[in-house]
Amino acid sequence: MNAKLYLYVEDKDAFVEITKVSSKDVVFLVDMDEQKVFVWQGKESPRMLRYKGGMKVATLISTMRLYNFKSEVVTEGEEPEPIREFMAQRFGKRDMSPAEIARDDRLQVEAKAKAISDKFSHREATAAPQKPKPPTTVDRPALARAEGTPAPKPEAQSPASAAAKRAEPKEPRPPTTIQDELRRVNLGIGRDMAASENISLEKKKFLSKDERDVVDEVRREQSRSDNLASVQETKLWDEERKRQLREQEEARQRELEAEKRRTEAAERERLASDKRFMEEKLRKEKEALERDRHELEDKLREEELARKNEQEAAEKAREARKKDLVEFEVRKIDLRMQIRRKGIDYIVAPPPEGSRILYRIDKGIAVKMEPEYMTMGDVYVLDKGNRVFVWNGKLASLDERFFGDEIAKLLKEKRSPGTEVVSIEQAEEPADFVACFDSLSILDGNYAESILKKEQVGASKGFIFYRVKTEGGLLFMEMPKEHASVTSNDSFLFDFGKDIIVWHGRDSNPEERQRSVEIAALFQKERGAGVKVRVHDEGREPGYEQFPAPVWPILKGEERAAEMAEAYRKAASALDAQRHEAALKQQQEEEAKRLLEEKKALDEMERIEREMLQKEIERKKAELTPQQIEAKWRDFRRKMRERRGLPPEDEAIKIDLSTGESITDAPAAAEPAPEVDKAQLKKQKEKEFEQLKRIELEMLEKRLAREKPAADVEARWRADLQAKLDGQWKDIQEESKD
Numbered sequence: 001m002n003a004k005l006y007l008y009v010e011d012k013d014a015f016v017e018i019t020k021v022s023s024k025d026v027v028f029l030v031d032m033d034e035q036k037v038f039v040w041q042g043k044e045s046p047r048m049l050r051y052k053g054g055m056k057v058a059t060l061i062s063t064m065r066l067y068n069f070k071s072e073v074v075t076e077g078e079e080p081e082p083i084r085e086f087m088a089q090r091f092g093k094r095d096m097s098p099a100e101i102a103r104d105d106r107l108q109v110e111a112k113a114k115a116i117s118d119k120f121s122h123r124e125a126t127a128a129p130q131k132p133k134p135p136t137t138v139d140r141p142a143l144a145r146a147e148g149t150p151a152p153k154p155e156a157q158s159p160a161s162a163a164a165k166r167a168e169p170k171e172p173r174p175p176t177t178i179q180d181e182l183r184r185v186n187l188g189i190g191r192d193m194a195a196s197e198n199i200s201l202e203k204k205k206f207l208s209k210d211e212r213d214v215v216d217e218v219r220r221e222q223s224r225s226d227n228l229a230s231v232q233e234t235k236l237w238d239e240e241r242k243r244q245l246r247e248q249e250e251a252r253q254r255e256l257e258a259e260k261r262r263t264e265a266a267e268r269e270r271l272a273s274d275k276r277f278m279e280e281k282l283r284k285e286k287e288a289l290e291r292d293r294h295e296l297e298d299k300l301r302e303e304e305l306a307r308k309n310e311q312e313a314a315e316k317a318r319e320a321r322k323k324d325l326v327e328f329e330v331r332k333i334d335l336r337m338q339i340r341r342k343g344i345d346y347i348v349a350p351p352p353e354g355s356r357i358l359y360r361i362d363k364g365i366a367v368k369m370e371p372e373y374m375t376m377g378d379v380y381v382l383d384k385g386n387r388v389f390v391w392n393g394k395l396a397s398l399d400e401r402f403f404g405d406e407i408a409k410l411l412k413e414k415r416s417p418g419t420e421v422v423s424i425e426q427a428e429e430p431a432d433f434v435a436c437f438d439s440l441s442i443l444d445g446n447y448a449e450s451i452l453k454k455e456q457v458g459a460s461k462g463f464i465f466y467r468v469k470t471e472g473g474l475l476f477m478e479m480p481k482e483h484a485s486v487t488s489n490d491s492f493l494f495d496f497g498k499d500i501i502v503w504h505g506r507d508s509n510p511e512e513r514q515r516s517v518e519i520a521a522l523f524q525k526e527r528g529a530g531v532k533v534r535v536h537d538e539g540r541e542p543g544y545e546q547f548p549a550p551v552w553p554i555l556k557g558e559e560r561a562a563e564m565a566e567a568y569r570k571a572a573s574a575l576d577a578q579r580h581e582a583a584l585k586q587q588q589e590e591e592a593k594r595l596l597e598e599k600k601a602l603d604e605m606e607r608i609e610r611e612m613l614q615k616e617i618e619r620k621k622a623e624l625t626p627q628q629i630e631a632k633w634r635d636f637r638r639k640m641r642e643r644r645g646l647p648p649e650d651e652a653i654k655i656d657l658s659t660g661e662s663i664t665d666a667p668a669a670a671e672p673a674p675e676v677d678k679a680q681l682k683k684q685k686e687k688e689f690e691q692l693k694r695i696e697l698e699m700l701e702k703r704l705a706r707e708k709p710a711a712d713v714e715a716r717w718r719a720d721l722q723a724k725l726d727g728q729w730k731d732i733q734e735e736s737k738d
Helices: 047-063 081-091 098-123 140-147 159-167 178-187 191-203 209-342 398-414 447-459 510-527 551-556 558-619 626-644 678-707 711-737
Strands: 003-009 014-017 026-031 036-041 070-075 357-362 365-368 379-383 387-392 420-425 440-443 464-470 474-478 491-495 499-504 532-537
Touching: 003 047, 026 047, 036 047, 036 081, 047 070, 098 209, 209 398, 209 558, 357 398, 379 398, 387 398, 398 420, 464 510, 491 510, 499 510, 510 532, 551 558, 558 626, 558 678, 678 711
Parallel strands: 036 070, 387 420, 440 474, 499 532
Antiparallel strands: 003 014, 003 026, 026 036, 357 365, 357 379, 379 387, 464 474, 464 491, 491 499
């Protein structure tokens, strides 16, 4: 056989040709004649090594370029005859399996029996058998000893009589043929009788040397036959054990299938629960949308009603204004006479050139303003000497407007005819008027209300809306809180007390931008720490949630602000739902992973405990009754079912005493177990304890990583586990002492 033997070295990741092999190896035999690679698996080789060998055979074929070579897996003791002979020639005879021993013994027995038969067939006696001589007195003690009775003492004989007896001719015994001996060996008949007869014949020197060789050969063949019987018995036991293991594997497969069905049922239940949850969620969302629709309809009705009320109020205001105009026309002469009587002597001489004085009209009298600012509900007179400005707030009354015009006329009459009087309406201020002020502040309301608002703006729950405009000077004016007040040509300021927002229109000039930021900084300095100033440009506003809700209707309008609020609400709801679903999915995945890990740990623990219990029962078979063994297995199954959360098992179930599995037929009676070495037993138990300890510690670490308990709870868990392990270790040590 033209072949080579290779071994895969994992450290070097290479295939090395070898000259030695053992039953613990997995090697590759490359047969160049048959163009085949055999994966030879030793009978004691680990399962993982066999698996790697099956995976690496393709690598060997590819590395050595063994194109068109096929692969086959063979097991030690079951390989074909050419491979067995090749392994025996190259590496010597290995430890053979019981099947190999039986086969070789059978072949050797047949060959030697044939050789003996051929060798002595021509020497068989052809003489007629003679009648055997009855036993003499000398022979009787031997027969008596054979029968188990005490032998009598031999009588004293004279030398002459002894010589005579020796001279007597011996009666020959019928010769025993080799065929008879082989028949006795093969059929197993009269083994003890043949042995005793052969011994007596040797003592009497009846057989020749060749015949004694035949008898010795027959004895050896008899011993080999006994070995064959023992091997056959061992083979039967092995087959029985394989059958039991096969039944255990089938039972485990059935249990796995049942567990798979339970898992699938649980998964279906979970999916059904999720479906019900989503249906309930959709139903609630539909109800919420329905409520929102009704609320929006109610809001629209309220807005429509408010609009009608505003229109009615505006109509009433127009009627009242018309009435006031009529009444004012009636009282105009009296008011003029009243002003003429009071005069303007309290007004000092014209201010120096380049300066000005600001007056507020209060009950027909011009009152000097210090500090200088204007309100929408009053009338103001700005005296520049040869030029007098009359500023009318949009909320000023007719009487105040009339008083302002009359006082300006009186100033013109008192001064030179070249004095110019200019009447200005709010929001129509000319550039030369604004240029008279370093910073002109126009506040909402009348004078008293404006003073109160200025003092309490920091504590107000509302806000003030200002416009900052520079046209020859700074105009800092409070505006109505409506979208119509916003233009892209100016900068605006929202004053919430602790939160100040500066908004620049896209067409506002750099000076307006700078002065609005300076005004916000002055507010921040006056009110102290904790005031936040934010600056934003038109079109670059932050998200809806970054601004206070009242800002958006002013900047974008009521309709657009409502759309933004609805979009933000929907986005927030979708984000919350997405986060909830992600958290729920993550929780479900973690729960499934945890259940899988717990199941694997339980399976491994159950396997180890089952093996420990099997070994314990095998060691104590002679001491335990079948009822005690069944009780141990029943207790083991009860613990396993409690650990897995399964219902109790039916008490009438029958337990297999060797594996602990449920069976339908009664188990066979237990056989006495051989004695075991206590030191070896203790070592085995300690090894099993270390495996259980490792699994318990791994389960505890996974539980701590998953649940993240407090420090005291973690310490208590570790202490409980340590106490449990210490108790098990103590039980092992005490049991080994008994």
